[in-house]
Amino acid sequence: MTDSYNESFDWNEVVDLFGIQESSEMLEQDRDKFLEKINSLTDRFGRDYVLKKIVLQNTH
Secondary structure, three states: OOHHHHHOOOHHHHHHHHOOOOOOOOOHHHHHHHHHHHHHHHHHHOHHHHHHHHHHHHHO
16 A cells, blocks of 8 residues: 555545535536545645544534
8 A cells, every 4th residue: 555545535434524415416527526626635734634624624
């Protein structure tokens, strides 16, 4: 496993973290775009930072 794999989020983690209700209306392309944005932030700031930001957003 590479370091980037250990740092990146997969779609199932994102669904759990954000409480996303998966539906047939969500296109795979949209999921990929969302995941790409989160992993881009993870690459820049680290996984812990992204997790803390998600928690803060979900508690307010």
